[in-house]
Amino acid sequence: MSEKVLCKPTELYNILNQHNRISRLAESNYLCLIDARAEGPYYCSHVITARNAKWFLFRFRSVELSYVSFIYLLNYFSIYLMFQGPAIDCANSLAKASRYPVQILIGGYERFSAIYPFFRTQKITYTIRELENMKPYPVEILPGQLYMGNYRHATNPRILKDLKLTALISISEDSSLMFEKGSCAILYIPVADSVDADLYSSFEQASIFLASRLNTGSAALICSTHGISRCSTLAMAFLMHHLKYTLKEAWGHVHQCKANMRPNRGFVQQLSNWELQIVGRKITDISEPNY
Missing domain, CATH: 3.40.250.10 (Rhodanese-like domain)
Incomplete structure (x- = not known):
């Protein structure tokens, strides 16, 4: 039983x-x-x-x-x-x-x-x-505050309305992606999903952007093209910055929210460097298989 x-x-x-x-x-x-x-x-x-x-x-x-x-x-x-x-x-x-x-x-x-x-x-x-054919919504990272999804989520007016989203971070190297701004504050981060891409330099800017919105009671969405690698990396970086999570704690939290999240190896290394900056030392061993 x-x-x-x-x-x-x-x-x-x-x-x-x-x-x-x-x-x-x-x-x-x-x-x-x-x-x-x-x-x-x-x-x-x-x-x-x-x-x-x-x-x-x-x-x-x-x-x-x-x-x-x-x-x-x-x-x-x-x-x-x-x-x-x-x-x-x-x-x-x-x-x-x-x-x-x-x-x-x-x-x-x-x-x-x-x-x-x-x-x-x-x-x-x-x-x-x-x-x-059911259209899933973005997963919820922080209840009623922070969501994580893909480009289709970010461009769906019904989802923006249902989740009361007023802030959006779009991570994509494709500058042609268009969003209906309305009352939504948008932060564009032009980074490709590549092991050589630099997302680390945007961690602090994105974390401050999200914290300023969440602290006023707004709800925000982090999105990337497929909603698997770049957006999960940034979601973990924010949890480490905002809640002082270790990389292991942030990883476990985001993985529980979205089972198929998977930052590429370059982003994993950048998250390890971010842990050093936020916590003061590298606590999480990223050589372990689950990373």
């Missing part, structure tokens, strides 16, 4: 928005999202891809569930589920069938849908094609 653990809304938000070339929600063994509320509220509104617990427990096979990487349970105010409530039976059934922890969402559906109302839906079933 696997354990039952509490998780924050931002964790589920990031799980829903993982993607490679297409959304990972199209993978059959990726996510099982169970809504343990009564059928009436569920049919009225639920989080995308969520299945009603009563219907799911009647149909599910424990063998199939044992291979699912992420299992999330939504109820009402789910922080109480660890101790009481009708959904605890559902949580126990899922835990018996799973190899992985059952994540019980703190605040349940109400809190998650209040923070991310654009993930509400009445749609119950999805085809594989519909799941493949």
Whole structure:
């Protein structure tokens, strides 16, 4: 029997928005999202891809569930589920069938849908094609404050509106990329995704730019062409500057938010040099395989 653990809304938000070339929600063994509320509220509104617990427990096979990487349970105010409530039976059934922890969402559906109302839906079933065509949002690095994504995210007016983004850092050697400025403050950093490229010299400028926006309650997005190498490098540099993280701590934080983030080796070395400047010594051994 696997354990039952509490998780924050931002964790589920990031799980829903993982993607490679297409959304990972199209993978059959990726996510099982169970809504343990009564059928009436569920049919009225639920989080995308969520299945009603009563219907799911009647149909599910424990063998199939044992291979699912992420299992999330939504109820009402789910922080109480660890101790009481009708959904605890559902949580126990899922835990018996799973190899992985059952994540019980703190605040349940109400809190998650209040923070991310654009993930509400009445749609119950999805085809594989519909799941493949879902447009993920940028991942959330700091809840409600800092996001990380690609060029498509930065040029999507709906995403800018939904996430209330008012600041943007664009890292690209392509000067032809165009953004609708509106009320958005934009910092351009013309750097290529190359092991020889110098992103280090922009770390301090970008960190000051982001800190000035976040300190006034604004939300910001860091983007690069594919949202994997340059933007993750800059996100880590900011966490090290703003929160005094070591490189190891910043790496773990960003990797938890976006599983396929991957700075190139040149940027990893620059982050190690940045750690020396910020912390005063090199603590993280970047020769380890995970770097």
